[in-house]
Amino acid sequence: MNNKQFEKMKNGNGFIAALDQSGGSTPKALAAYGVPEDSYSGEDEMFDLVHQMRTRIITSPSFDADHILGAILFEQTMDREIEGQYTADYLASKGVVPFLKVDKGLAEKENGVQLMKPIDDLDETLRRANERNIFGTKMRSVIHEPNPSGIKEVVQQQFDIGKRIIASDLVPIIEPEVDIHSSDKEKCEELLQDEILKHLNELSDSENVMLKLTIPTQPNAYKELVDHPRVVRVVALSGGYSREEANEKLKENDxxxxxxxxxxxxxxxxxxxxxxxxxxxxxxxxxxxxxSVNKK
Structure with missing residues (x-):
């Protein structure tokens, strides 16, 4: 693990840019960027175009390490180059910490949640991530309803895989997203925090994780997670909120x-x-x- 990058992620001022749209979400991302589906044919062209979009973002002078601590990449982006360097190396040269999305998408909804699909090639992906100088990983599940057994299963799966990632000398971002449209979002968040705390308390002093969570209904509801010694950083996803709304809600969470x-x-x-x-x-x-840095 790169200790300088670890220190930056733990104590630096800024935020993480999520540039990890995968096969399923890429057409939507391109359409929002002004590239409609009928302007390309096949996955190869699609991924070429999305890499051009990501390259334009990453190479922009506005994408700088004074504001951006890290960036989450899709696997194909990790294997592609920007200005003659593999993407993670290019990011690191700008002072931005590189992460890799490792999940394979979501399973069907069951018990009020969506678990991750099996990650059959995880060990090989982690080996390649180390070769490409990736610092950490990200994997996403979704919680729709306050179902205790479903939420327990989500967190168990996240930490089981997270420990394999830690064993590969990478820092996992645990992401059990609570759907912002859940009819009882606050109850989901209470159950989620309890389950996460159980697993955090079982980690050894050498095992560290990051948490990526939906901005909670009650400000500072996750303060116990923020302050936990095994948590490098708690980061928030926008979850479908507009930028303005997400920013306002984020400011309420120290x-x-x-x-x-x-x-x-x-x-x-x-x-x-x-x-x-x-x-x-x-x-x-x-x-x-x-x-991210100026709180109410």
Whole structure:
């Protein structure tokens, strides 16, 4: 593990950019960027276009290490190059810590939750992540209802895989997202925190995780997680909130920083000039940074 990057993630000011849209979400991301589905044919062209989009974001002068602590990458992005360097090496050269999305998407809803699909090639992916100088990983589950057994299963799966990631000398981002449209979101969050705390308390002094959570209904509801010695950082997903709403909610939670995807790229468009693109990205970066470091 890179100790300098660990220190930056634990104590640095800024946020994490989530640039990890995968096969299922890539068409939506491209469409929002002004590239409709009928403008490309096949996955190869699609992934070439999304890499161009991500490259434009990452190489922008507005994407800087003074505001952005880390970036989460899709597996294909990890294996591609930016300006002659593998993406993680390029990010590191800018002072941005690279993470890799390792999950394979969500299983069908059962017991009020969606577990992760099996990650059959996890060991090989982690080996390659180390080769590509990745610092940590990210994997997502979703909680829809306050079903105690379902939430227990979600957290158990996350930490079981998380321990394998720790054993590969990487820092896992545990992401059990609570659906912002849940009819009892606050109860889901209470059950989730209890389950996470049980697993955190079982970790050894050498085992550390990050947590990526939906912004809670009650401000500072996750303060016990933020302060836990085994938690490097708690980061928040935007979860479908607009950037403005996500930023306002984030400001109410001490010690929690952003890890936004759609809220970061919402106003970027393929047809913008470089000047227009950089200006819109700077507006997004500055506002998300402000919400991450300046609390109410």
């Amino acid at each position: 010690g929690v920083i952003a890890s936004f995807s759609r809220a970061l790229a919402a106003d970027l468009n393929a047809n913008q000039s470089d000047e227009e693109f950089d200006a819109e990205l700077k507006k997004a970066v500055d506002s998300i940074y402000d919400a």
